[in-house]
Amino acid sequence: MTAPVATLHRHTPEAFFARCAPFFATTQAEHNLILGLAPGLISGRHDYEPPIYLASIEVGGRVVGYAFRTPPFKLGVSALPADAVAPLVDDVAATYDAIPAVMGPSETAAQVAEAWAAKRGCDVRAGQRMRIHALGELADLTYAPGHLRVAERSDHAIIRDWLTAFEVEAGVAGLDPDTAATRMIAEG
Secondary structure, three states: OOOOOOOEOOOHHHHHHHHHHHHHHHHHHHHHHHHHHHHHHHOOOOOOOOOEEEEEEEEOOEEEEEEEOOOOOOEOOOOOOOHHHHHHHHHHHOOOOOOOOOEEOOOHHHHHHHHHHHHHHOOOOOOOOOOOOOOOOOOOOOEEEEEEOOHHHHHHHHHHHHHHHHHHHOOOOOHHHHHHHHHHHOOO
8 A cells, every 4th residue: 555645735825724623723833933823824913925835745645744925035844754855845835936945844845945955056155054942931020111102103113113123133134124014013
């Protein structure tokens, strides 16, 4: 008997997050980036460029991984079965002429990047390496003075500056901080 083959399924944001919810729940820290994107993608209130890419990878009708892209950013992948890499790269190549990079677990990201480079005739080089940290227990919490409040239009400059500083400190280029600050204030 042959082993089940990995299949790729493209989704709308609503369908993607509903289909992948049990998979995300297995290790939330590992999936924190895509989970953080969920509210904006589902509501449509975001600054990403179309087309947005959301795909589940399934074996035997069960989600075993996923891939996503919120342009202009990198292609994100979870750990994937080896037989999912070629169909994923083919599908991504049918959607985008170019991608800036691949991010995810080292082994899978490297496999996807190498398959992309072979398909597109470009080079692969390792980029920024990151880790996931999860807080297990919080002790001795000391609150800063002040209080939370909803941002107002008059806060635009400081929010824009915070977003700009985050991009510099984190070493990531992204969306226009001015536009993002305006959207965040409008969303409360």
